[in-house]
Amino acid sequence: MSKQFSLSVVALAAILGMSAAQADELEVLHWWTSGGEAKAAAELKKQMEAEGHTWKDFAVAGGGGDSAMTVLKSRVISGNAPAAAQIKGPALQEWAAEGVLANIDDVAKAEKWDAVLPPVVANVMKYKGHYIAAPVNVHRVNWLWxxxxxFKKAGAKVPTTWDEFFVAGDKLKAAGIIPLAxxxxxxxxxxxFEDVVMGVGGPEFYRSALVKLDPAAINSPTMIKVLDTFKKIHGYTDKNAPGRDWNLATAMVIKGEAGMQxxxxxxxxxxxxxxxxxxxxFVCSPAPGTAKDYTFNIDSFAMFQLKNKDNEKAQKDLAKAIMSPSFQELFNLNKGxxxxxxxxxxxKFxxxxKESNRDFVASSKANTLLPSIAHGMAVPPAAEGAIKDAxxxxxxxxxxxxxxxxxxxLKASKTK
Structure with missing residues (x-):
């Protein structure tokens, strides 16, 4: 990240034309812009405004958050960080190491976060033992919709293995339905890809190949089998897939234009x-071959050090609100x-x-709860980006x- 912070402060400030935040203003950067996400974000805004704070929405479209991170880096370099920003996984540690995040241990201690958060989650939210972010939710990544x-029209059944996936895909194709949105x-x-890694190789292989980036695992025959399966899946998508946003692919399943996502x-x-x-x-089912496993993506908000100290109370109230039981229920009912x-x-869920929660708890106990590399939870951003591109x-x-x-x-995994 230090290389990325070497841009010209003056040039960026001129380009962005950003003004300092007003007193008691809560500027929040996020990328929740699709229907369900925007509804969930609106609930957080409503709660903050009810507490007397002025919410300044800083939404940057793009489901993966890459665009949001580019904008955030520019803002931080120009000395105008938002109060909070949606940041996840190892990227939290990188931002903290730059010395730009705020310590929110006082909020965490008062609200007893260590007692109510699973250790695997709490550890991600800390830097050198101190809380620097508030977790919003847990997403299960390895779902098939x-x-x-x-499926009824095609005379097919929802697959639980990759072999069944291809059988179902052929039947959907024959019925004039796009198999995979x-x-x-x-x-x-x-x-x-990571669904296939888990479904073909199992949790230990996933951990070795995609979390530890073990060269022996990446260079193994199992990885060849994963890649062969992954490439075969491509043939069950449509020619208009390139560049399509994820929510538009979901809409294809909702409308029945596609069978699965x-x-x-x-x-x-x-x-x-x-x-x-x-x-x-609609049907929710674990991705083929991953019924007893769980890849997770945790949304979280990092709290930035603020020039305007008048805004710190709003920032701490945001951290407290995010973790409140009432908001956790309301937000996640909207977010999925x-x-x-x-x-x-x-x-109310x-x-x-409920299945996701059962599997989350069980996977945590069985040590098959694994971070998603696709969603910024597993490895440092540089290696993640290079592997994704490969x-x-x-x-x-x-x-x-x-x-x-x-x-x-293998080459990409060595990117620093």
């Missing part, structure tokens, strides 16, 4: 926003995710969320072999 009417962006490609449970927010009922209008707190009742190149290049891709991924 299906339109039951499309997909958007051609590198994080979406990698969401599918491999996407995290934020997709459920789109189904719910469209008035669809889980178990009736599950509360990050272990003490929130799930009475649907069966997909995987997308393979996905889109008909001439590249699995052996070639294996070598590219």
């Amino acid at each position: 299906a339109n039951p009417e499309a 997909h958007g051609g962006q590198n994080w979406q490609d990698f969401t599918v 491999l996407m995290g449970d934020w997709a459920k927010g789109e189904f719910l926003n469209a008035g669809k009922v889980p178990g009736k209008d 995710s599950i509360p990050v707190r272990l003490d929130v009742k799930l009475d 649907d069966d997909c969320a 995987v997308s190149k393979f996905w889109n290049d008909d001439k590249e072999t699995s052996k070639d891709a294996q070598a590219e991924i």
Whole structure:
């Protein structure tokens, strides 16, 4: 990150033309701009305004958050950081190491965060033992979403293995339905890829290859099998996939234009926003071969050091609100995710969320709870970006072999 912070402060300030935040103003950077996400973000805004703070929405479109991070870096370099920004996983540690994040231990201690958060979550929110971010939710990434009417029309069943996926895909194709709704962006490609890594190789292989970046795992025959399977899946997407946003792919499943989507449970927010009922209008199922495993993506807000000390109370109130049981329930009902707190009742949540929560707790105990590299939870951003690019190149290049891709991924994994 230090290299990225070497841009001209004066030039960036001139380009951005940003003014300092007003007193008691709470500027929040996020990328929740699709239907279900925007609804969830509006609830947070409503709660802050009810407490007397002025919410300044700083939304940057783009489901993966890459655009938001580019804008955030510019703001921080120009000395005009927002009060809070949506940052995840190892990137939190990099921002903290730059000395720009605020210590919110006082809020965490008063609200007893250590007692209500799973250790795997609490550790991500800390830098050198101190809280620097507030977690909002837990998303399960390894979900498959299906339109039951499309499957009924095709005479197919929702797959639980990759072999079954291809059988179902052929039947959907024969019925004139796109088997897999997909958007051609590198994080979406990698969401599918890590599902295949888990489904083909299992949790230990996933941990070795995508978390530890172990050269032996990446260079193994298992990885070749993963890549062969991954490439075969590409043939079940449509030619208009490149560049498509994830929520537009979800809409294809909602409308019955496509039978399935491999996407995290934020997709459920789109189904719910469209008035669809889980178990009736859509099916949620773990990605093929991953029924007992769980790849997670945790949304969190990092708190930045502020020039205007008058805004610190609003910032601390935001951290407190994010972790409150009432907000955890309300927000996650809209977002499609599950509360990050272990003490929130799930009475109002649907069966997909309840299954996600059961598997989250069970996976945590079984040590099969694994961070998603596609969503910035597993490895440092530089290596993540390089690996994503290598995987997308393979996905889109008909001439590249699995052996070639294996070598590219191995090289990318060493990026610092």
